[in-house]
Amino acid sequence: MMRRSAPTPSLTAYGLFFILALLARPSTAFAQTASEELPAPPPPAQAAALTHAEELVPEIRRLSHTLWDYSETALHETRSAALLADLLEAEGFRVERGVAGMPTAFVATWGEGRPRIGILAEYDALPGVGNEAVPERSPREGVTSGHGCGHNLFGAASVSAALAVQRTMKAQELSGTVVLYGTPAEETVVGKVYMARDELFDDLDAALEWHPSTETKVRNQTGRAMNNFSVEFFGQAAHGAHDPWNGRSALDAVELMDHGANMMREHIKPTARIHYVIPAGGEAPNVVPEYARVWYYVRDVDRPAVEKHYAWLLDIARGAALATRTRHEVTLTTGVHEYLLNRPLQEAIQANLERVGAPRFTDQEQEFARALQRSLEIEEKGFLSEVEPLADGPGPVEGGSTDVAEVSYIVPTAGFNVTTAAAEIPWHSWAASACHGTEAGVKGAVVAAKVLALTGVDLLTDPALLERAQEFFREARGDEPYRSPIPEDQPPPVPAAGD
DSSP: OOBOOOOOOOHHHHHHHHHHHHHTSOGGGGSOOTTSOOOOOOOHHHHHHHHHHHHTHHHHHHHHHHHHHHOOBTTOOHHHHHHHHHHHHHTTOEEEESGGGOTTOEEEEEEESSOEEEEEEOOOBBTTOOOOSSSSOOOBTTBOOBOTTOHHHHHHHHHHHHHHHHHHHHHHTBOEEEEEEEOOOTTTTOHHHHHHHTTTTTTOSEEEEEEEESSBEEOOOOOOEEEEEEEEEEOBOOBTTTOGGGOBOHHHHHHHHHHHHHHHGGGSOTTOEEEEEEEEOOSOTTBOOSEEEEEEEEEESSHHHHHHHHHHHHHHHHHHHHHHTOEEEEEEEEEEOOOOOOHHHHHHHHHHHHHHOSOOOOHHHHHHHHHHHHHHTSOOOOOOOOBOOOOSSOOOOOSOOOTHHHHHTTSOEEEEEEEOSOTTOOSSSHHHHHHTTSHHHHHHHHHHHHHHHHHHHHHHHOHHHHHHHHHHHHHHHOSOOOOOSSOTTOOOOOOOTTO
């Protein structure tokens, strides 16, 4: 928690900080009157962090584009994980690979003692949303997946931020430890869930994360808790015309369960979300299906609500099996809490986000965004380039679920968004993948790396900030220890070789 004495930073570090601070301000910042005061010089460690993050811009660009080229989906991120882990290892981090039973998960550590600051990195892509980095629908040849959520930028910025913190710690002789977590399969809400269950985050003092977006702002809403589960039904095959009385239809059971779930919707609060698909429903109409599977997500604003809905759905599944004289099995693949916000960390990130400023886009980049929006027939707003203010309290629950929530229930955690894609485009789409393969997307990653590095150094050098964050965490979580939503002995859903 203590910071060793540090040498005075070079004028170059101060000068670079001032230049970047001025560039992040509106143009009126250059028209100061004599009575206006220049901003106070940044503390030496913060100035050094920004300098080192700026030095890593070429690396951020290289990693971002390479991960975009790979576009590997959840738990298939073999090259992506190796790219990031190899770099960290070459820079002196101690890297443990294949953690929590997932070959593409890793933990990279540098330093000793406390505080221990974690930075989360994601790098999985989405199936079916691949696109060239152009403003119209143009699938990549031979690559159907794509970074429609921008995790190529996420992984690049987070790893580079960890390197910037490491270099700052060396230069400024700071005590503590920085830990970069390579967390796969966020898109299937898996990676951090199994890492959390296996206690990989338990020894941290704080954790930081960010996410690509169409806006630049501190995360200030909790998202939804969620269970991801499948129900398999096993019946008896028979000829659909000759002797259907000898059959027992697993598909009938799936349809009965789905009908029951749809009747259930009327009697739960509108904050809940229930959605499903039928991955297996039979092979031919004239064969009574002996096997069928339905895949469900159930969400709500907190874990107790999700667990209540989940128990109801399990009753519906049992009823469907009884009604059709089939057998059923349930597999809870993963589950998450809602995100536990941490106000002191949010405020620290907001200050650094305002210090660095939102990405600045060229006229050509703005025209790319507007062309993309034209192709989607939405308002031509271009890229947004302002930092949103932090509201006094949490915003209303929006969107889906994230496995970062599990980390937030173990250690004080906060995150933020940076503009990397054109305003109001559909997320998880080819359009987002296109944006995340451009230099405009890289600009967002650069901003994120700088904010993460600055906030990481804040936590290493400001014991009072860390104590406020931990006190807020203790009060927000209460006395209940973290309990993983998934069974203790359940292995992660790692695909078999060749899948």
